[in-house]
Amino acid sequence: MLKIGITGGIGSGKTTVCRLFELLGVPVYYADVRAKMLMQTDEELIAGVTKAFGEEVYAGQTLNRALLGSIVFNNAGLLDVLNGLVHPAVFRDFDRWALQQKGPYVLKEAAILFESGSAKDCAYTILVKSPPELRIARVMSRDGISREDVMKRIDKQMSDEMKEKLASFVIMNDEMHLVIPQVLALHDRFTDLALTTHDIT
Structure with a gap:
């Protein structure tokens, strides 16, 4: 492929x-859309985000985007930490997704x-x-x-x-x-x- x-x-x-x-x-794989989904569904990613930013960023199974955004918005170092968790999850998801496509x-x-x-x-x-x-x-x-x-x-x-x-x-x-x-x-x-x-x- x-x-x-x-x-x-x-x-x-x-x-x-x-x-x-x-x-x-x-x-077409829309990376930004999939990243938002993965932050709600990918157990490895959820565990990484929770460990890095605290359990309060998830209310039950729901990501508190406003809270997470406020944490990383003006802190380039923390934003890099978040991206370092999200990007590999998206890479894995894209590879799995591509294998399922035809064409x-x-x-x-x-x-x-x-x-x-x-x-x-x-x-x-x-x-x-x-x-x-x-x-x-x-x-x-x-x-x-x-x-x-x-x-x-x-x-x-x-x-x-x-x-x-x-x-x-x-x-x-x-x-x-x-x-x-x-x-x-x-x-x-x-x-x-x-x-x-x-x-x-």
Whole structure:
């Protein structure tokens, strides 16, 4: 099974691009969504989080996200501890999930694909790229927040320039280039690669 990573900064439209791949029958693993689920269901992860942050972060079987967030929000060291627990759990879950999928290749969508090390498990990576002003306008409209708040979120992420140096392919989602032909071209390429390269797992 060929594994392809896909990422993009906030407001880049990576989820929209993933939906297009899904319409083509490509299974997509949404890392952020799965991570939230795993923090409620993965016993190894729950044990690790409880040990690191205290039993009070779980009320019964339910994670107290507000409490955990308040603990790690302004403490980079504790955030690293949390990520060090969550990321391996997501890696394990993705590997299990990929084995259950049918088709020549799968996509792993992750906002921090490169930062988390997820890209290492992928044969190729895609960056969905949009101009900064367009990204800002999209997020302001979508989330109903100020430009300043959007900029704070963007500033916390790896820059597109750095991601582009690491990515295998780039999809331009700038309302000037048509996105569907770009997706179709990559779909054809990955399908051919998966069928001709049997030793990639």
